[in-house]
Amino acid sequence: MLVSVQNLHKSFGDLDVLKGIDLSIEKGSVVAVIGPSGSGKTTMLRCLNALEMPNKGTIQFEQDLRISFDKMPSKKEILQLRRKSGMVFQSYNLFPHKTAIQNVMEGPIVVQKKEKAVVQKLAENLLKKVGLEEKMHLYPHQLSGGQQQRVGIARALAIEPELMLFDEPTSALDPEIVGEVLTVIRDLANEGWTMAIVTHELKFAEEVADHIVFIDGGYIVEQGPPAEILKNPKEPRTKQFLNRLLNPS
Amino acid sequence: MLKFQKNGLVKMYLNNLLGAADPIVDWELFQSSLWPMIQGGIQYTIPLTLISFTIGIIIALLTALARLSNSKILAGIARVYVSAIRGTPLLVQLSIIFFGLASIGLVIDPFPSAVIAFSLNVGAYASEIIRASILSVPKGQWEAGHAIGMTHKQALTRIILPQATRVSIPPLSNSFISLVKDTSLASTILVTELFRKSQEIAARTYEFMQLYITAAILYWIVCFTLSVIQGRIEKRLDRYVAK
Numbered sequence: 001m002l003v004s005v006q007n008l009h010k011s012f013g014d015l016d017v018l019k020g021i022d023l024s025i026e027k028g029s030v031v032a033v034i035g036p037s038g039s040g041k042t043t044m045l046r047c048l049n050a051l052e053m054p055n056k057g058t059i060q061f062e063q064d065l066r067i068s069f070d071k072m073p074s075k076k077e078i079l080q081l082r083r084k085s086g087m088v089f090q091s092y093n094l095f096p097h098k099t100a101i102q103n104v105m106e107g108p109i110v111v112q113k114k115e116k117a118v119v120q121k122l123a124e125n126l127l128k129k130v131g132l133e134e135k136m137h138l139y140p141h142q143l144s145g146g147q148q149q150r151v152g153i154a155r156a157l158a159i160e161p162e163l164m165l166f167d168e169p170t171s172a173l174d175p176e177i178v179g180e181v182l183t184v185i186r187d188l189a190n191e192g193w194t195m196a197i198v199t200h201e202l203k204f205a206e207e208v209a210d211h212i213v214f215i216d217g218g219y220i221v222e223q224g225p226p227a228e229i230l231k232n233p234k235e236p237r238t239k240q241f242l243n244r245l246l247n248p249s
Numbered sequence: 250m251l252k253f254q255k256n257g258l259v260k261m262y263l264n265n266l267l268g269a270a271d272p273i274v275d276w277e278l279f280q281s282s283l284w285p286m287i288q289g290g291i292q293y294t295i296p297l298t299l300i301s302f303t304i305g306i307i308i309a310l311l312t313a314l315a316r317l318s319n320s321k322i323l324a325g326i327a328r329v330y331v332s333a334i335r336g337t338p339l340l341v342q343l344s345i346i347f348f349g350l351a352s353i354g355l356v357i358d359p360f361p362s363a364v365i366a367f368s369l370n371v372g373a374y375a376s377e378i379i380r381a382s383i384l385s386v387p388k389g390q391w392e393a394g395h396a397i398g399m400t401h402k403q404a405l406t407r408i409i410l411p412q413a414t415r416v417s418i419p420p421l422s423n424s425f426i427s428l429v430k431d432t433s434l435a436s437t438i439l440v441t442e443l444f445r446k447s448q449e450i451a452a453r454t455y456e457f458m459q460l461y462i463t464a465a466i467l468y469w470i471v472c473f474t475l476s477v478i479q480g481r482i483e484k485r486l487d488r489y490v491a492k
Contacts, residue, residue, distance in 0.1 A: 051392050075400075083398035093393035097411050097489045107397035110407055139489040159397050 008057035019218035032205035035215035086156030126154040146177035293442035305371025312376035334373035382417035422479040
C-alpha cells in the first residue's frame with residue numbers, strides 16, 4: 001500500500017467537511033474520486049498534500065512517513081508530505097512570470113536543488129511527453145487552457161512524486177479540449193503512475209481507474225472497482241448520484 | 250479698482266517679457282543661478298531621494314511582511330508605525346528628528362536627519378502598497394508553490410514577490426516622484442538642496458518669481474524623466490501578462 005489514510009477529519013469553522021475518511025491507495029493504481037459538489041472530494045484530495053490541514057487522523061506513505069494530524073504537525077513533516085506528491089489544479093495555477101519550461105524546472109531546481117543542466121533535460125523530456133516541446137519557451141498566457149494544463153502536469157511530474165493528485169483537471173476546459181488532457185493522464189496511468197483523480201468525467205473514470213471512491217456528505221459512501229461502483233452500486237445515494245449524472249434534466 | 254490694477258500689472262509683465270527695456274527674465278541671473286541650483290540637486294536632492302527611497306523600500310517590505318505575518322506582536326508594531334507616520338505631517342517629523350532631538354542632546358547632522366525622516370516616511374506609505382500587491386497575487390500561486398514542495402520563504406521570494414512587484418510599480422513610482430518633491434522640505438533643516446539654493450539666491454536678489462519658477466521647472470524635468478523611466482519598467486514587466 002503506497003498511501004493509507006485513517007480517520008481523516010477536516011472542518012472549516014463550524015462546517016465539518018470530512019467526517020472520518022479511511023482510504024488506501026495501492027502503488028501503481030489509479031483512484032478516481034467522484035461525488036456531488038460540496039461532498040468534500042476536493043478537500044480530501046487537498047488534505048493528502050496538506051494544502052488543507054486536516055484536524056484529525058493520519059496519513060501514511062509506505063513505511064517511511066507517517067503523519068498524525070491530531071496535533072499540528074511540524075513544518076518539516078508537512079514539507080516531507082508535500083514532496084511525496086505532485087498536484088494538478090483545476091485552474092492550472094501556472095506561474096505567469098515564468099515560461100512553460102521554467103515552470104517545469106522550478107521545483108527540481110529550487111526545492112530539490114538539482115543541477116540546472118540535468119533539470120533542463122528532464123523538463124524538455126517532460127514537455128515532449130505532454131506534447132509541448134514546441135511551446136516550451138512561451139509564457140502561460142500565450143498557451144490555450146489545455147496546453148496550460150499539460151504544462152501543469154509536467155510541472156507536477158518534474159519533482160518525481162510517488163503520488164499524482166489531480167483536482168478536477170478538466171473542469172475549466174472547453175469540451176473540445178478536454179480530450180488532449182485526458183490522453184496525457186491516460187498515458188501516465190499506462191506508465192504505472194499512482195494517481196488520485198477528482199473528476200466528473202465518469203466515462204474516463206470507468207476506463208482509467210482501478211478503484212472508484214464515491215464521497216458524499218464528508219464520508220466515503222462506497223468504494224470498489226469501476227464495474228461494481230458505476231454499474232452496480234449498492235448504496236442508494238450512489239445510485240441517485242449516478243442517475244442524476246447519466247440522465248440530466 | 251483691484252481688477253484694473255492687476256490687469257495693468259499683467260500687461261506690464263507681458264510687455265517686459267517680450268523684451269521691453271526692463272525684461273522680467275533676467276538672463277544674466279538665470280545663467281548665474283542655474284548652476285548652483287543644479288549643483289544643489291546633484292549634491293543633495295538626488296542622493297537624498299535615492300538613499301531614502303532605497304532604505305524606505307527595505308523598511309516597507311519588512312513592515313508589509315510583519316503585517317501579513319501570523320505574529321500578533323509584529324503585526325501590531327507595524328500597524329502602530331504606519332499609523333504614526335501617516336498620521337503626522339512630514340514637516341513635523343523632520344523638525345522632531347533635527348531640532349527636537351538636538352534640543353535633548355542628540356545632535357544629528359542635517360543630511361542624515363533628512364535621510365532618517367524620509368526613509369521612515371517612504372517605509373510607512375510603501376508598506377501599504379507592498380502589502381496590497383502581495384495580497385493581489387491569487388492564493389492559487391501560493392498553493393502551486395507549496396504543492397511542488399516549496400517552503401513559505403521560497404514561495405514568497407520565487408513566486409509571490411516577482412508578481413507583486415509588477416503590480417506595485419505604478420504606485421511605487423508615484424511615491425518615488427512624490428519623494429523627489431518632498432525633499433524640498435529638507436530646506437527647512439538647513440540641507441542646501443535645490444530649493445534651499447534658490448531661496449538663498451532669491452533672498453539676495455529679490456527675484457523670487459524667476460528663481461522659484463526655475464526651481465519648479467528643474468523639479469518638473471526630473472519628475473518627467475522619472476515617469477518616462479517608469480513607463481519603460483512597466484512595459485518590461487508586462488511581457489508575461491496577457492494583453
